[in-house]
Amino acid sequence: MKLIIGLGNPGEKYKNNRHNVGYIVIDKLSRMVNGQRLMAKKTNSFMNNSGEAVKKMINHYSLNIDHLYIVHDDLDIPLGSYKIQFGVGPKVHNGVASVEKELGTKDFWRVRVGVDNRDPENRVDGYDYVLQDFTQEERKILDGIIGKVCKEISHLLR
Secondary structure, three states: OEEEEEOOOOOHHHOOEHHHHHHHHHHHHHHHOOOOOEEEEEOOOOHHHHHHHHHHHHHHOOOOHHHEEEEEEEEEEEOOOEEEEEOOOOOOOHHHHHHHHHHOOOOOEEEEEEEEOOOOOOOOOHHHHHOOEOOHHHHHHHHHHHHHHHHHHHHHOO
């Protein structure tokens, strides 16, 4: 069995934040993967404490870490792009760092969904930027890429 875990922040306040891409992907993926040998879950903890929730799920399902996929936002990748990589992640991401710390390894799959659409002339700080909601235009781009991400994940896991 494979476990796909989306990182984000719980609550209505954060629902459309860039930081909640992991949750958004899991919402769509859950509707697509019924009957396959995988589970799509959200952490339901705040981003900086993601590692504790991930570790609990791995222990609960007695899962091999090689079968873990973490879905998260990534400011190193532009909006409309994504990467699925093993053991490679963004330069700075507190949620991913928390997972690495709790698991004691970087050796798990990462589904890195790009969210960077900042104006290069007036670049907003990353911390503030990821806690802002997507604009309507950005959400259209995001919805298209999420469809591609979910299809690739479902094909990888067959």
